[in-house]
Amino acid sequence: MNRSRLIFVTILLALVGAALPLVIMLYFSWSRAVTDEQSRLTLYAQQAILRANISFNEIRSALHAIEPLNLKPCSDTHIARMRQLTVNTRSIEEIGYFRDGKLQCTSWGRNDKYVEQTPADFVTADGLEVTLRVSPVVTQGNPMMAIQYRSHNVLTVPSRFVDVIVDSGVQLATVTEQGFVLGEQNSPDAMLVRDIVAAPANRVDDDYLIASVRASGLIAIAIEPRSYLFKRLRQEQLILLPIGAAIAALIVAAMVWGLRRRLSSLGELNVAIKRREFIVHYQPIVELRTGLCVGAEALVRWQRPDGSMVRPDLFIPLAEESGLILPITDQVIAHVVADLRATLAAERHLHIAINLSADDIKTGRALASVQAALKNTDIEAQQIWLEATERGFMDVNSARVTLTNARAAGHAVAIDDFGTGYSSLSYLQSLPLDSLKIDKSFIDTIGTDSATSSVTPHIIGMAKTLKLKIVAEGVETQEQADYLRKHEVEFVQGWLYAKAMPATEFIAYYQHNLAQHQGIVATTLPVPPAAPMQQATVSIDDDPPTSG
Numbered sequence: 001m002n003r004s005r006l007i008f009v010t011i012l013l014a015l016v017g018a019a020l021p022l023v024i025m026l027y028f029s030w031s032r033a034v035t036d037e038q039s040r041l042t043l044y045a046q047q048a049i050l051r052a053n054i055s056f057n058e059i060r061s062a063l064h065a066i067e068p069l070n071l072k073p074c075s076d077t078h079i080a081r082m083r084q085l086t087v088n089t090r091s092i093e094e095i096g097y098f099r100d101g102k103l104q105c106t107s108w109g110r111n112d113k114y115v116e117q118t119p120a121d122f123v124t125a126d127g128l129e130v131t132l133r134v135s136p137v138v139t140q141g142n143p144m145m146a147i148q149y150r151s152h153n154v155l156t157v158p159s160r161f162v163d164v165i166v167d168s169g170v171q172l173a174t175v176t177e178q179g180f181v182l183g184e185q186n187s188p189d190a191m192l193v194r195d196i197v198a199a200p201a202n203r204v205d206d207d208y209l210i211a212s213v214r215a216s217g218l219i220a221i222a223i224e225p226r227s228y229l230f231k232r233l234r235q236e237q238l239i240l241l242p243i244g245a246a247i248a249a250l251i252v253a254a255m256v257w258g259l260r261r262r263l264s265s266l267g268e269l270n271v272a273i274k275r276r277e278f279i280v281h282y283q284p285i286v287e288l289r290t291g292l293c294v295g296a297e298a299l300v301r302w303q304r305p306d307g308s309m310v311r312p313d314l315f316i317p318l319a320e321e322s323g324l325i326l327p328i329t330d331q332v333i334a335h336v337v338a339d340l341r342a343t344l345a346a347e348r349h350l351h352i353a354i355n356l357s358a359d360d361i362k363t364g365r366a367l368a369s370v371q372a373a374l375k376n377t378d379i380e381a382q383q384i385w386l387e388a389t390e391r392g393f394m395d396v397n398s399a400r401v402t403l404t405n406a407r408a409a410g411h412a413v414a415i416d417d418f419g420t421g422y423s424s425l426s427y428l429q430s431l432p433l434d435s436l437k438i439d440k441s442f443i444d445t446i447g448t449d450s451a452t453s454s455v456t457p458h459i460i461g462m463a464k465t466l467k468l469k470i471v472a473e474g475v476e477t478q479e480q481a482d483y484l485r486k487h488e489v490e491f492v493q494g495w496l497y498a499k500a501m502p503a504t505e506f507i508a509y510y511q512h513n514l515a516q517h518q519g520i521v522a523t524t525l526p527v528p529p530a531a532p533m534q535q536a537t538v539s540i541d542d543d544p545p546t547s548g
C-alpha cells in the first residue's frame with residue numbers, strides 16, 4: 001500500500017472506528033430507555049391487577065357474608081348489617097336488596113322509588129353478575145359498577161379496579177379477557193385498548209409505549225405517549241454517549257498513532273533504500289548425506305547508520321505491503337553478485353538461493369534483475385536458485401509464467417516455508433518447481449508428540465512423489481538431522497550447521513568445509529530441465545570444477 005492509499009484507508013477506518021462506538025451507544029441508549037420505561041409501565045399494570053383482585057375479593061366476601069344471614073328483608077337489622085358492611089369495606093359504596101327484580105332497600109334505608117335490577121354485562125366464574133355502568137338512584141352520583149349475587153347487589157366505583165398512583169400522562173385500564181373495561185385512569189383510547197386486549201404485548205408504536213400484564217382472567221394495560229420515552233432517552237444518552245465518544249477518541253488516537261508510526265517506518269524504509277542500507281548474510285545449505293556445503297540462502301539485513309541490524313521479519317512485511325520490496329530484492333541481487341562473484345565463478349557446484357517476494361513473482365521483474373546482474377559475470381544461471389513462498393503463488397498464472405521463465409533461463413526454483421501457507425497438492429503439481437523447503441515449524445516437531453509432528457513425513461513423502469528435492473529449514477538438533485537422514489532428505493539448513501553470516505565469513509566457512517570433505521562428491525543438486533547441470537564433483541584442486 002503506498003503512502004496516499006495508506007492515509008486514505010486509515011482515515012476511512014478512523015471514521016468508521018469513530019462512528020461505530022457512537023452508533024452502538026445510541027442504540028444502547030434507546031434500548032435501555034425502552035426497557036426502563038416498559039418496566040415502569042409493567043409495574044403499574046401489575047399493581048392495577050392487584051388492586052382489581054383486592055376489590056373483587058372484598059366485594060365477593062361482603063356479598064357472601066350478607067346473603068346467608070336470612071335476616072328479615074329490609075328490616076332495621078338487615079339495613080344496619082348492609083350499612084355496616086358498606087362502611088367497613090373500602091371497595092363498596094352501597095349495598096342494595098332486590099326482590100323480584102325490584103330494589104327494596106339499600107344500606108342507606110328503605111327505597112320507595114321504582115328501581116329495576118339492571119341486566120348483567122357478564123358473569124364471573126364464581127357467579128357474580130357484573131353490570132359495568134349503572135346510575136346510583138340513592139346517591140345520584142357518577143356511574144358506578146353493580147355486582148349482584150343472588151338478592152344482594154353492591155355498587156362500587158370503577159376506579160377501584162385501577163387504584164394505582166401513576167405519573168401524570170400514564171393511562172391505565174383494567175379489562176376482562178372478554179374486553180369489558182372494569183376501570184381506567186387518564187382516559188386511554190378505547191380503540192387502542194381493544195387492540196391491545198386482542199394481542200397483549202409490550203411494544204412501542206408510532207405514538208405510544210405500551211405494557212400489559214395478564215393474570216387472574218384480567219388484563220391490565222399501561223400506556224404512555226412515545227414522547228415520554230425521549231425524556232428517558234436523553235438521560236441514557238447523557239451517560240452512554242460520553243463513553244462512546246471516549247472510545248471513539250481512543251480508536252481515532254490509536255489509528256493516528258498507528259498511521260504516524262507506519263508512515264515514519266515507511267519513510268525510514270524509503271530512506272534506507274535510497275541510502276542502500278541493506279546488506280546480505282548467507283546461511284549455509286549442507287548436503288545431509290555427505291556434510292558438504294552446497295550453497296547458501298541469501299538473507300537480507302537492514303544495517304542502520306548506527307551499525308545496528310534490523311531483522312528481516314521486522315521490515316519485510318511492511319516492504320511487501322508497500323511495494324518497497326522490489327528495490328530491496330534488487331539490492332539483495334546486487335549484493336549477492338558483488339559479494340560472491342569470484343567464489344561462485346570458482347566453485348561451479350555452489351549455489352545461492354535468493355528470496356523473492358509475492359510481487360517479484362507476480363511481476364516477473366526480479367528475473368530480469370537477476371539476468372541483468374549476472375551479465376558480464378562468470379556466475380552461471382544454475383548457481384542462482386530462486387525461492388518463492390506460498391504467498392507468491394496466489395496469482396497462480398503469473399507465478400507459472402515467472403517460474404517457467406526462470407527455469408528456462410537455468411535457475412532452480414524452490415517453494416519456501418512449505419506448509420505454512422495455503423498450497424495444495426494440485427498447486428505443487430501444476431507449478432514448475434525443483435525443490436521444496438520444509439518450514440522450521442515442522443522440523444521443530446520432530447521427536448515431539450505435537451499435533452503437527454505427523455505432518456512432516458507426509459510433506460517429505462509428497463515432495464518425493466513429485467520428484468522435488470527437499471531442503472529442511474531450521475535444523476537445530478542432531479536428533480532432527482538423524483530423522484531427516486533416515487527419511488532421505490537431501491539438504492539441511494539450520495543452526496546445527498551454521499547461522500547466517502556475512503559474506504567473508506561464509507566464504508571462509510565454505511573453504512573450511514571443502515577442505516574437510518576432500519574428494520567427496522555431492523550428488524543431489526536440483527537440476528532445472530532447460531539448462532541441465534551435471535552432478536557436481538567437489539574437489540580441493542586449485543582448478544575450479546566446471547559444470548554443464
Ligand SMILES: Nc1nc2c(ncn2[C@@H]2O[C@@H]3COP(=O)(O)O[C@H]4[C@@H](O)[C@H](n5cnc6c(=O)[nH]c(N)nc65)O[C@@H]4COP(=O)(O)O[C@H]3[C@H]2O)c(=O)[nH]1
Pocket residue numbers: 283298299300311312313316325329332355356357416417440473474475476493494495496500
Ligand atoms: N531459530 C532458528 N532460525 C533459523 C535456523 N536456521 C535458519 N533460521 C532462520 O530462518 C529464516 C529462514 O529464512 P526464510 O524461511 O526464507 O525466512 C526469511 C524470509 O522469509 C524473509 N527474508 C529474508 N531475506 C529476504 C530477502 O532478501 N527477500 C525477501 N523477500 N524475504 C527475505 O525473512 C525471513 C526471516 O529471515 P531471517 O530472520 O534471516 O531468518 C532466517 C534464518 O536466519 C535455526 O536453526 N533456528
